[in-house]
Amino acid sequence: MTSDRLAPQRVPIALGDRSYEILIGSGLLSLDGAWAGLPASADALIVTNTTVAPLYGAALAERLQARHRRVLTVALPDGEVHKDWTTLNRIFDALLEAGCDRKTVLYALGGGVVGDMTGFAAACYMRGVPFVQLPTTLLAQVDSSVGGKTAINHPLGKNMIGAFYQPARVLCDLDLLSTLPRRELSAGLAEIIKYGPIADPAFLDWLEASLDDLLALDVAALSHAVRRSCEIKAWVVGQDEREAGLRAILNFGHTFGHAIEAGLGYGAWLHGEAVGCGMVLAAELSARLGLIDRALVDRLRALIARAGLPVQAPRLGIHRWLELMRVDKKAEGGEIRFVLLDGLGRATMRPAPDALVAEAIEAHTAPS
Amino acid sequence: MTSDRLAPQRVPIALGDRSYEILIGSGLLSLDGAWAGLPASADALIVTNTTVAPLYGAALAERLQARHRRVLTVALPDGEVHKDWTTLNRIFDALLEAGCDRKTVLYALGGGVVGDMTGFAAACYMRGVPFVQLPTTLLAQVDSSVGGKTAINHPLGKNMIGAFYQPARVLCDLDLLSTLPRRELSAGLAEIIKYGPIADPAFLDWLEASLDDLLALDVAALSHAVRRSCEIKAWVVGQDEREAGLRAILNFGHTFGHAIEAGLGYGAWLHGEAVGCGMVLAAELSARLGLIDRALVDRLRALIARAGLPVQAPRLGIHRWLELMRVDKKAEGGEIRFVLLDGLGRATMRPAPDALVAEAIEAHTAPS
Known part of the structure; x- marks a missing residue:
């Protein structure tokens, strides 16, 4: 990866009072402008998985300390097989055990599964709290950033239980892709090629x-x-x-x-x-x-x-x-x-x- | 209860593209005008509880046969203690086992608990299907008809997991109150008195x-x-x-x-x-x-x-x-x-x- 620091690209998503921006660039995690204007709250919860947490969890938590009084993290087991109610409930448990109120901001740090589950948890917790996406795979950056689809699987069908719920912002930090396995990079390119x-x-x-x-x-x-x-x-x-x-x-x-x-x-x-x-x-x-x-x-x-x-x-x-x-x-x-x-x-x-x-x-x- | 058949009262709830009407009156179940314009679909699911099902379940199912090709019923256990994920999942099981698609209409036949759970299930099933409320308690008629609050309880808090989700219509059939225990009638009056x-x-x-x-x-x-x-x-x-x-x-x-x-x-x-x-x-x-x-x-x-x-x-x-x-x-x-x-x-x-x-x-x- 080159070390060039280009100004981040911005894609506005116009959905009335649910409008938000996608920011795309290198080094967004440490760029003040990328975080300006996001909802302020006492509490924040980082939702990630056990693969991504050791790579980027600490850096994000440190970044969020400046914005929130308390920054919690829950690392879910990795993989589509865990996109179920039992795992979703670990997010609710973490929020309720800590007494997080309805202003708490959720941060999804991971691929599509983490994004889907965090978004659905945000849609449901106290009937809706804000969430921010930090997709760590190329597929999630292009595919989950837009559309507001959140869901979990049911034993009788994939993505059967969910909500249309929009994030407050999506931060596509391209630096996070440096640890992505080559096979997953290719998988992300498939969804990009599709648009041509x-x-x-x-x-x-x-x-x-x-x-x-x-x-x-x-x-x-x-x-x-x-x-x-x-x-x-x-x-x-x-x-x-x-x-x-x-x-x-x-x-x-x-x-x-x-x-x-x-x-x-x-x-x-x-x-x-x-x-x-x-x-x-x-x-x-x-x-x-x-x-x-x-x-x-x-x-x-x-x-x-x-x-x-x-x-x-x-x-x-x-x-x-x-x-x-x-x-x-x-x-x-x-x-x-x-x-x-x-x-x-x-x-x-x-x-x-x-x-x-x-x-x-x-x-x-x-x-x- | 008198046998007068007054024309139903209509309360329009103006919420943009989520607007709907509350109809209030006697004999709504058999009044064609009360059902006109509701979403048509192949499948319908009546969600009720084991107390209400024997009283009004068959009458509603019969009514709906004229509107839907297939009318399913799920009778949940009665009581606030069952307003949880396990019971909610019985609604999803019923929908998925029958292969119900995203146009399926849910009908909530019961009090506040049935209304809350049916509304939340409707909000989440395939990211949102229509639902109609038929509240059978005075409390539910005045309190759950307006506001779009749906939820289930979590072991750490009541109504902690839910959604704001509006019904397609609310039918407050006053005849259904004839079987309501006197103590529950009084409880409903409390929320009515409040508005004065x-x-x-x-x-x-x-x-x-x-x-x-x-x-x-x-x-x-x-x-x-x-x-x-x-x-x-x-x-x-x-x-x-x-x-x-x-x-x-x-x-x-x-x-x-x-x-x-x-x-x-x-x-x-x-x-x-x-x-x-x-x-x-x-x-x-x-x-x-x-x-x-x-x-x-x-x-x-x-x-x-x-x-x-x-x-x-x-x-x-x-x-x-x-x-x-x-x-x-x-x-x-x-x-x-x-x-x-x-x-x-x-x-x-x-x-x-x-x-x-x-x-x-x-x-x-x-x-x-």
Whole structure:
């Protein structure tokens, strides 16, 4: 990572009285301007996990000592498997045992799971307290920063219990990515790459030119990639905060991706890896429906591969593929609705014949 | 109860895109107009409890069959002690086991506990589904219909985990009160009487003239009492949806009342009974601070007694009284802030010297 200190980028998220800003840059933790104007309160609770706490917990706590009289920390067990009520309740226990009032500010220091749980805890504690996100993975910086989706899992379904609840601010400190495993960096790039084909051809050009810089954690390149991703997501979410329609285009690659995750067992592939491969399949299906040229499929596949993501689909068997995609929540009345490309820079939702879906998958599956 | 069929009263609750109506009247369950315009969906879930289910569960299910393809029911165990995560999760289990989607409508058929839990479940299920309230107690009709407060208890505090979430409609069917135990009717009257002294002298006059009709479950009298209570609460809440300030006046009598409930052990007195006695003490304290005449204390005390509510404070001992009131959530920095009357029809929040508080309690405590 370079040591350049660029001024942080700011992405305003306009949601009326729930508006907030995403700040993106290097060294935000120690930058006074990044913290100015956040809610003041006697108490603060840092919610993190056992992996991130030893890396950045002390630095954040020290920073917050200047803003709050009392700074508590709860380190949750790491991993999606712990995104449940029992673990969520550890946040409530910590707050109530310390007698924290309804002005307490929660700080989410971690990846998507920590962000989802902290946000939902903030939504529910005393019917709502403010929270600030400090995402420590590239995926969380681009994906969880915008949209206000918080949730926990239920044994019968992922993200089934949650709330739409907006943070007071999101601080994407790019320095925190220096400890991120390479595989998780690639997984984050999948969600960044997504924004090119669905919304911004120029961003796709830029990504192709800048991918090596991103993989080398160049601050200027990361900063632009995170900012542009957040801007596009904010534009989409701003028009459809509660996910009635347009917001579904953000799920480009996800219908195939969720089937991969479920079919191989959660955790075998990272979410971003499954989405990377899923985007290849969704592009292929778009081409076979005559919506895009084959050249765009090849172009996306090459970029996704360069990002260190899988582009070969796992061999699940077509019946299993279709079955898994039908239970995905976007299937209504048993009909799978895919997010497809309709030319470069435009996404559309539509069903597709099973035979074409099978062909698309087969075209990117290694011979057995 | 008379068999008159008056047209239902309507109280509009104006909260922008979360606006809804409270309908108050007799026979609402079978009145088509009461159901028109409610969200249509394939699935509906009635949430009720084991006491109410045998009385009204089948009638509501039958009514809903005409509106939904599938009508499920979950009957929770009755009582505040069950207002916890384990019981809440039975609602989520029922929804997920049946594969209910994010358009499912929840119907709360019961008192305050059922309303609080159903509302919170609706707020969280798939990040928010619509719900309709059918309160079956007088207390719930006047108190839970307005305000959007939903919650469950945590072992370390009541209503600590919840959400502000508005119903799609509230149907206060006065016929449902015919099975209400007399003691619970009185408890509901406490919250109705409250609105006179804090906001509406004419309503206090009317209550004094109409109390016998209310106790006899006269539909016209009940209808006016519920409507006026909801109107006043709506006016207050509309100015302070998230309880920043003004809304606190709705807690007239509650600081003393909560101390009674906690001091005697929850369940010894009903909440409304404790509030009834608490209003006498709060009025007494107001008089001793020179804010109201003694005649108003006597007047309120007489009405509260006529309503079948206790007006003698339990003998907790002054140290215990003060201790209990300090842990009440309205105490900030250890100072108890009381909701007091400042003339008839106006409430104010202020602290009071411990000695005066002790005198006020002593004045309404039976000699040992």
